[in-house]
Amino acid sequence: MIESSHEAQTVWSHKARIALFFSAMRHFADDIKSKAYPLEYIKTNDALVETLRVYLRTQGATELMAVEPGDYRVQQEIEQMCQAEKIVCTWLEDTHFYCTKKEFAAWAHQKKELRLEFFYRMMRKKHNVLMEGDEPLGGRWNFDDENRKPYSKKGPGLIPPPLFIEPDEITQKVIQEVQEKFTDHPGELDDFVWPVTRKDALLAIDDFLQNRLIHFGEYQDAMWTQTPFGWHSLISAALNLKLISPQELVDKVVSEGLLQKIDLSTIEGYVRQVIGWREFIRGMYFLDMPHMAQANYFKNTRALPKWYWTGQTKMACMQDTVGQTLRYGYAHHIQRLMVLGNFALLAEVMPQAVADWFLAIYVDAVEWVELPNVAGMALFANGGRFTSKPYIASGAYIKRMSNYCGACRYKSEQRYGDNACPFTNLYWHFLIKNQQDFNKNPRMKLMMANLNKISEDEQKEIVLHAQSILSHIDQI
Ligand SMILES: Cc1cc2nc3c(=O)[nH]c(=O)nc-3n(C[C@H](O)[C@H](O)[C@H](O)COP(=O)(O)OP(=O)(O)OC[C@H]3O[C@@H](n4cnc5c(N)ncnc54)[C@H](O)[C@@H]3O)c2cc1C
Ligand code: SF4
Structure with missing residues (x-):
């Protein structure tokens, strides 16, 4: 195992992300050693693949056998190194997923349109998840419509907080090292709450199943100040680090959900994220790399606003979502998609700058899952390869789904003028600017019909x- 500080700097990282990776690695190494498996654990400031090269040379190795990495760049670098060193490189399939790369590619090959829904149904059937014979349990594949509620106007009420795992001695040491060595990296470490072992990850799942699964579906999309975690499971980092497998997570959610007689819409909603989106996204990444990393459908070239790294903006929604991101390295899906991603698209930020930020800032960030979510879902950078329209919304959506706008200096309904909400203004500007293109997309019809109700004079004010x-994006 190679613990490379260089890697933590090449991929610019939130302090909690570095601490999580290093602590999980050191715990895993201890576990391996306790089972008397042979292991060398190398701590280095050098690059990962260079360290591997030196190690293989000292071993006089002629063959390298490794599980395929979740990062295209790492895979390419290892292959190039092996070629240069005349080492035979054999990749072993990553078994921590339902769907292999090959299986996904075969599925995609037969499809005119690559859409989650068809893939998801195929996966449910194949793995017999929530099925009654050949039919979906409850007679429907998708309960999405029931899973989009905001919290009550009075607020979310008492949500059982996630299980916070107290850092043990190993984690405390890692935290101290990260504080000392990575001082200029973003993010905080005071609330490091993430599972770093398989045992902790299983406890975290159990906590979610007993306390928060019940309202997960209903409030999946809801946002509220001082409510960073909502009813979410906070399990993505443990999954991506392979502390647990998606199969065991889905099996537990289904069996415990049915046992507790939890609404099917919630169980299905959760299952779709894991067996559907997570697998689909991974398949798309390997299918479309390396082009996905360069995609820029709208030819956006602007820089990421500086306050993405500090939270110092007057926009209340951004203060909250960036603020919790810096504190925990976490924001839930709708905060990432409809607040942070949506704004970056409307503000015409270059997709690569947005992707760099998302890869740096979340504890669960690894490229196979981060990049397709950013480039494909949030930014439409690949021109709708697997989404039928851009995920864009004005301040009205944020107002409906949160309480952010109440305390904001801007007015969500105002399209231009001093108090205009930047989301709302840039949303209409985006529609005006791309109207020729969007008029050809039937899924954009409603949005374009609404745009047509705005007078020409008003449209001019919006553009100005x-x-x-x-x-002045850094000052808003
Ligand atoms: C712009 C953007 C960037 C993202 N970057 C990442 C990332 O770097 N790493 C990451 O793991 N997820 C990423 N996601 C997906 C999703 O936001 C996170 O998986 C989720 O918020 C993690 O929190 P949770 O465990 O509480 O999830 P829950 O809301 O409790 O969902 C359960 C699980 O479903 C899976 N899941 C849900 N949605 C997705 C999705 N769109 N893609 C893949 N898996 C999904 C996750 O494994 C998650 O743990 C991103 C989404 C967007 C829109
Ligand atoms: S008014 Fe606009 S900027 Fe302010 S919180 Fe609402 S959506 Fe965000």
Whole structure:
């Protein structure tokens, strides 16, 4: 095992992300050693693949056998190194997924349109998840419509907090090292709460099943100040680090959900994220790399606003979502998609800059899952390869799904003028700017019909105000 500080700097990282990776690695190493398996654990400041090269040379190795990495760059670098060193490189399939790369590619090959829904149904049937014979349990594949509620106007009420795992001695030491060595990296470590062992990950799942699965579906999309975790499971980092497998997670959610007689819409909603989206996203990454990393459908070239790294903006929604991101390295899906990603698209930020930020800032960030979510879902950078329209919304959506707007200096309904909500202004500006393109997309029909109700004079004001916002984006 190679613990490379260089890697933590090449891929710029939140302090909690570095601490999580290193602590999980050291715990895993201890576990391996306790089972008397042979292991060398190398701590280095050098690059990962260079360290591997030196190690293989000292061993006089002629063959390298490894599980395929979840990062295209790492795979390429290892292959190039092996070629240069005349080492035979054999990749072993990653068994921590339901669907292999080959199986996904074969499925995709037969499809005119690559859409989650068809893939998801195929996976449910194949793995017999929530099925009654050939039919979906409850007679429907998808309960999405029931899973989009905001919290009550009075607030989310008492949500059982996630299980916070107290850092043990190993984790405390890692935290101290990260504090000392990675001082200029973003993020905080005071609330490091993440499972770093398989045992902790299983406890975290159990806590979710007993306390929060019940309302997961209903409030999956809801946002509220001082509510960073909502009813979510906080399990992505443990899954991506392979502390647990998606199969065992799905099996537990289904059996415990049915046992507790939890609404099927919630159980299905959760299952879809894991057996559907997570697997689909991974398949798309390997299918579309390396092009996915360069995709830029709207030819956006602007820089990421500086406050993505500090939270210092007047926009209340951004203060909250960036703030909790810096504190925990966590934001839930809708915060990432409809607040942080949505704004980056409307503000015409270059997709690669957005992807770099998302890869740095979340504890669960690894490229196979981060990049397709950013480039494919949030930014439409690949021109709708697996989504039928851009995920864009104005301040009205954020107002409906959260309490952010109540305390904001801006007014969510205002399209231009001093108090105009930047989301709302840039949303209409985006529709105006891309109207020729969007008029051809039937899924954009409603949005375009609404745009057509805005007078020409008002549209001119919107564009003028947007130009001013875009040129002062760091100050809004
Ligand atoms: C722009 C953007 C960037 C993202 N970057 C990452 C990332 O780097 N790493 C990451 O693991 N997830 C990423 N996601 C997906 C999703 O937001 C996180 O998996 C989720 O918020 C993690 O929190 P949770 O465990 O509480 O999830 P829950 O809401 O409790 O969902 C359960 C599980 O479903 C899976 N899941 C849900 N949605 C997705 C999705 N779209 N893609 C893949 N898996 C999904 C996750 O494994 C998650 O743990 C991103 C989403 C967007 C829109
Ligand atoms: S008014 Fe606009 S900027 Fe302010 S919180 Fe609402 S959506 Fe965000």
